[in-house]
Amino acid sequence: MTMAQFDTQAVSGGFTDPVFEAQAAFRALMDASARPGTIHDLPAGLAPPAPLGAGSGAVMLALCDPDTPVWLAEALRGEAVSAWIAFQCGAPIVGDGASAAFAFAAANDMPALSALSAGTQEYPDRATTLVVEVEAFEGGEEIMIEGPGILGRSRIAPMGLPHSFLNERAGNRALFPRGVDVVLVCGSRVMALPRSTVLSRKSEQEAN
Amino acid sequence: MSASTGMSQDLASYNFAYLDEQTKRMIRRAILKAIAIPGYQVPFASREMPMPYGWGTGGVQVTASIIGPDDTLKVIDQGADDTTNAVSIRAFFQKVANVAVTTRTRDASIIQTRHRIPEEKLTEGQVLVYQVPIPEPLRFLEPRETETRKMHALEEYGLMHVKLYEDIARHGHIATTYAYPVLVAGRYVMDPSPTPKFDNPKMDMSEALQLFGAGREKRIYAIPPHTKVVSLDFEDHPFEIQHFDEPCALCAAEGVYLDEVILDDRGGRMFVCSDTDHCEERRAAGHRGRLSAEEAYTGREDAIRETAR
Numbered sequence: 001m002t003m004a005q006f007d008t009q010a011v012s013g014g015f016t017d018p019v020f021e022a023q024a025a026f027r028a029l030m031d032a033s034a035r036p037g038t039i040h041d042l043p044a045g046l047a048p049p050a051p052l053g054a055g056s057g058a059v060m061l062a063l064c065d066p067d068t069p070v071w072l073a074e075a076l077r078g079e080a081v082s083a084w085i086a087f088q089c090g091a092p093i094v095g096d097g098a099s100a101a102f103a104f105a106a107a108n109d110m111p112a113l114s115a116l117s118a119g120t121q122e123y124p125d126r127a128t129t130l131v132v133e134v135e136a137f138e139g140g141e142e143i144m145i146e147g148p149g150i151l152g153r154s155r156i157a158p159m160g161l162p163h164s165f166l167n168e169r170a171g172n173r174a175l176f177p178r179g180v181d182v183v184l185v186c187g188s189r190v191m192a193l194p195r196s197t198v199l200s201r202k203s204e205q206e207a208n
Numbered sequence: 209m210s211a212s213t214g215m216s217q218d219l220a221s222y223n224f225a226y227l228d229e230q231t232k233r234m235i236r237r238a239i240l241k242a243i244a245i246p247g248y249q250v251p252f253a254s255r256e257m258p259m260p261y262g263w264g265t266g267g268v269q270v271t272a273s274i275i276g277p278d279d280t281l282k283v284i285d286q287g288a289d290d291t292t293n294a295v296s297i298r299a300f301f302q303k304v305a306n307v308a309v310t311t312r313t314r315d316a317s318i319i320q321t322r323h324r325i326p327e328e329k330l331t332e333g334q335v336l337v338y339q340v341p342i343p344e345p346l347r348f349l350e351p352r353e354t355e356t357r358k359m360h361a362l363e364e365y366g367l368m369h370v371k372l373y374e375d376i377a378r379h380g381h382i383a384t385t386y387a388y389p390v391l392v393a394g395r396y397v398m399d400p401s402p403t404p405k406f407d408n409p410k411m412d413m414s415e416a417l418q419l420f421g422a423g424r425e426k427r428i429y430a431i432p433p434h435t436k437v438v439s440l441d442f443e444d445h446p447f448e449i450q451h452f453d454e455p456c457a458l459c460a461a462e463g464v465y466l467d468e469v470i471l472d473d474r475g476g477r478m479f480v481c482s483d484t485d486h487c488e489e490r491r492a493a494g495h496r497g498r499l500s501a502e503e504a505y506t507g508r509e510d511a512i513r514e515t516a517r
């Protein structure tokens with residue numbers, strides 16, 4: 001990377017109004033976490049260096065800082081993304097997912113949930129939040145979700161998640177109150193699947 | 209502290225919603241983890257606020273971290289919007305966040321509270337922020353934080369049941385009426401803050417998000433909407449809320465929490481809604497209680513005095 005690249009890329013594409021956009025992004029995340037499976041708007045207009053998406057960028061700038069080690073999936077480990085993170089929020093980038101407060105990945109490049117931190121039984125809050133970019137919030141395999149924040153049961157169908165995701169989530173749920181919290185982003189929209197949410201295949205439920 | 213005068217001097221220069229961005233991020237992260245683990249107390253690095261701890265600095269920090277320019281804030285203290293504490297906190301957020309404020313429960317997007325849950329059913333999109341003095345429900349049984357943390361980790365809540373059962377042995381019923389412990393989402397025993405147990409059923413399957421902030425004890429916890437909240441009890445001694453023998457003396461409401469008000473030094477007294485907004489709305493809608501005629505008379509007297517001036 002040349003210095004010119006650093007100047008233009010790293011310093012641009014963040015929040016234009018950091019105080020209010022960070023608040024708006026957080027409120028979207030809070031509402032999404034309080035009502036798993038519902039879709040909320042993050043502030044639009046972020047332009048992090050590819051392949052880091054606008055939604056992931058908004059989540060990162062709202063929540064990450066020098067106190068939160070960040071893990072990046074293989075595809076995101078370019079110099080442009082690293083320089084952008086360093087300039088925009090100062091979060092240290094770590095190679096070990098188990099020591100990360102936040103992990104960022106695309107759906108086709110997801111780490112195993114077991115490679116991230118699930119916290120401890122006494123401090124289950126010390127767990128990784130995994131932010132995953134999906135292709136779409138509709139059109140994927142139908143998944144039924146239930147748990148705190150959901151009245152009865154509801155249905156989601158995010159597109160692009162690996163087939164192993166549901167099994168991994170089941171393993172993650174079995175650790176409760178430990179566990180990884182998952183945030184799905186698509187464009188500038190967000191959906192949360194906190195560890196408390198139980199996921200199951202719709203097809204399996206119909207069979208039962 | 210002399211309420212608003214003391215505050216405004218400290219606020220000569222401030223950030224939006226008073227807290228700096230790094231503090232807000234830290235509290236926001238704690239809130240998201242609290243929502244993901246309903247009833248679990250997330251530690252956070254509580255900041256000094258321009259008000260003493262007893263004033264609800266935990267609730268104030270939570271509100272400051274979630275509030276935005278589009279919010280409408282209501283603040284209640286013991287159910288009332290007009291106590292010094294409620295008025296000062298409302299004025300604080302008007303000043304530092306320039307938000308709209310209201311006393312009407314249904315118009316508020318964020319309600320910060322001490323000691324009560326509004327009578328009116330909260331709805332989706334509303335957030336109830338509790339000011340919590342002592343977040344640890346096991347603290348009176350076990351003073352050591354390392355031990356209570358272990359008990360929560362192992363789901364060892366036997367001591368809590370023993371304590372409640374001792375109540376029954378001594379009083380014939382569970383004597384705890386405030387901060388009555390609840391089990392959240394079938395996992396964590398949680399202190400609902402010193403709300404009367406009358407309000408416990410309102411926490412169960414609420415449509416609103418409930419956030420709890422304890423400033424001095426540095427803890428944040430949460431109950432997401434549509435979450436099961438069960439008051440601890442025994443099969444032979446089921447949980448019961450307080451019942452009042454008479455309706456509100458001003459608006460005739462039944463099935464609401466009432467405060468006793470002393471009227472004179474001859475033992476005169478009345479029971480009125482603790483939720484002042486609920487009571488006012490009912491009276492505005494034409495509901496009249498036993499003493500509302502007298503009150504109307506006093507009101508008219510005031511009006512006459514105003515006109516005479």
Ligand SMILES: [Zn+2]
Nearest residue numbers: 456459481487
């Ligand atoms: Zn009344």
